[in-house]
Amino acid sequence: MSSEVPKFKVMVTNHKVHPEALDILREDCELIFCDKFPSDRQEILEKCRGVDGMFWTTPHLLDSEVLDAAGPQLKCAATISAGLDTIDANEMKRRGIELGYAPYISNTAVAEHAIGLMIAAGKRFHQGRLKIKSSEWKNWHIRWMLGQEIRNSTVGLVGFGGIGQVIAELLQGFGVKQILYTCRHKNPRGDELNAKYVQFDQLLCESDFIVVACPLTSDTENMFSDAEFQKMKPNCVLVNISRGPIIDHDALYNALKLGQIFAAGLDVTVPEPLPANHPLLNLPNCVITPHLAASTYPTRETVAKVTAHNIMRSLRGMEMLSPAFTLPQKERITNSGTE
Numbered sequence: 001m002s003s004e005v006p007k008f009k010v011m012v013t014n015h016k017v018h019p020e021a022l023d024i025l026r027e028d029c030e031l032i033f034c035d036k037f038p039s040d041r042q043e044i045l046e047k048c049r050g051v052d053g054m055f056w057t058t059p060h061l062l063d064s065e066v067l068d069a070a071g072p073q074l075k076c077a078a079t080i081s082a083g084l085d086t087i088d089a090n091e092m093k094r095r096g097i098e099l100g101y102a103p104y105i106s107n108t109a110v111a112e113h114a115i116g117l118m119i120a121a122g123k124r125f126h127q128g129r130l131k132i133k134s135s136e137w138k139n140w141h142i143r144w145m146l147g148q149e150i151r152n153s154t155v156g157l158v159g160f161g162g163i164g165q166v167i168a169e170l171l172q173g174f175g176v177k178q179i180l181y182t183c184r185h186k187n188p189r190g191d192e193l194n195a196k197y198v199q200f201d202q203l204l205c206e207s208d209f210i211v212v213a214c215p216l217t218s219d220t221e222n223m224f225s226d227a228e229f230q231k232m233k234p235n236c237v238l239v240n241i242s243r244g245p246i247i248d249h250d251a252l253y254n255a256l257k258l259g260q261i262f263a264a265g266l267d268v269t270v271p272e273p274l275p276a277n278h279p280l281l282n283l284p285n286c287v288i289t290p291h292l293a294a295s296t297y298p299t300r301e302t303v304a305k306v307t308a309h310n311i312m313r314s315l316r317g318m319e320m321l322s323p324a325f326t327l328p329q330k331e332r333i334t335n336s337g338t339e
């Protein structure tokens, strides 16, 4: 600690954060930890009272209720997430509270997970394990449990931001026939990565693998529903490493059950956590991981440290390493929902 009396108070929404990141904060801050698992909103609302900063590592919404509970002295919050769908960033900006987030850092980990799910779902990993468990392996024959290959396939990327581009980079080694991508605007990196910009409909109709890598917005919510599944190829493998609500889960269930598509690989679902009795878990052609794409040793440690630096820099009056928005100097007001 650089000073005997910490200058600031920071709430950390759980105590599992890397010690190396907490040490960055301890240089100048008293840390107030939430203890409950699963993370408890009431505890957050109580412990955030009077803090100067918040280290946000919980799926709970950071919204007006939390900002009001924290009080007018709150200067900043930083989330460990690259997505801002659980943060009311507009409200924070309106109140002049700085917000840090963790973009780019997890791109490689998430892109690798996407490729993993393409292979796991395309090659029937989950179904294969079930066959072993049910002693059906003995029924092997030359056309038993055949899967899909990435080689010579058309891969459609829905979203071509940081993660979509790393997926396209990793795919260069797989000998794909064509990478397609769709997003709001054609991206200059598309040509470099031999990826062709197409409309969503064309991507649906032509892709053998589709990877959802776009942010969740009001435009992308339920982007995949009955009509979209009907356009997809029966051999298509759908992967989602973005956010669950982009896919209508009832429609997905039907498409997988009826064989409208071959398989799905999901790292994100609705809801999260997915209940243990959810129908998707009973489908052999659905591989599901519990929102693990960014959870690798190096990525999480870097994310935790960047989050700590974001808070520390803001409290010391410096620009965050990765601010979600910039506030003009004069816009810095006290945290008040009523101003």
Ligand SMILES: O=C(O)[C@H](O)CO
Residues within 6 Å of the ligand: 080, 081, 082, 083, 102, 106, 291, 294, 295
């Ligand atoms: O948004 C992100 O960074 C990830 O989904 C969190 O794990």
